[in-house]
Amino acid sequence: GESVGLHLPTLSVQEGDNSIINCAYSNSASDYFIWYKQESGKGPQFIIDIRSNMDKRQGQRVTVLLNKTVKHLSLQIAATQPGDSAVYFCAENIQNSGYALNFGKGTSLLVTP
């Protein structure tokens, strides 16, 4: 079936650099996307979301970009810090399917000093 996938399973960046985590989705009916951060042994933590009527949304140190033409989503983290080390998941909600989320495989971000 259709699913959300990630281009890179692991990403290693130096502290202070910017990080970019990518996500591809295949269902054109998806209208809401969320990025979550999950630390080891914990539940996912909401980072930022974006609806399909937008192509960019900014938060504190994070930016999500949505390209509906190529069905691509990215999370940019500015000035990456050691505390940003975690697994990042993108999730999609399909229009009119209720509010359940379909999660991507996840990208492990490792921030080195």
Added chain:
Amino acid sequence: GAVVSQHPSWVICKSGTSVKIECRSLDFQATTMFWYRQFPKQSLMLMATSNEGSKATYEQGVEKDKFLINHASLTLSTLTVTSAHPEDSSFYICSGKQETQYFGPGTRLLVL
């Protein structure tokens, strides 16, 4: 963001016994809650959608008689793993919906 709690945070049980996991929305009312399962180094897989006052909706392949869900109030949903077996060992995570989905801290279940 909204806060969701789970209890217990971890549980070890013998094969054949039943385990109940509670999910509470602490500062909001959740007419809809979700239960996910996550195996090591894998993503979250939706098990079921829990609706307050009505029957849960289960995803394909999830046995409703094995994973009993009760959503008796706007702040509490419970998942009971009946006759647990070692293959049920996993990380169970719930979420509540308020504008978006907020997740609990998870419950790690180990079935011996």
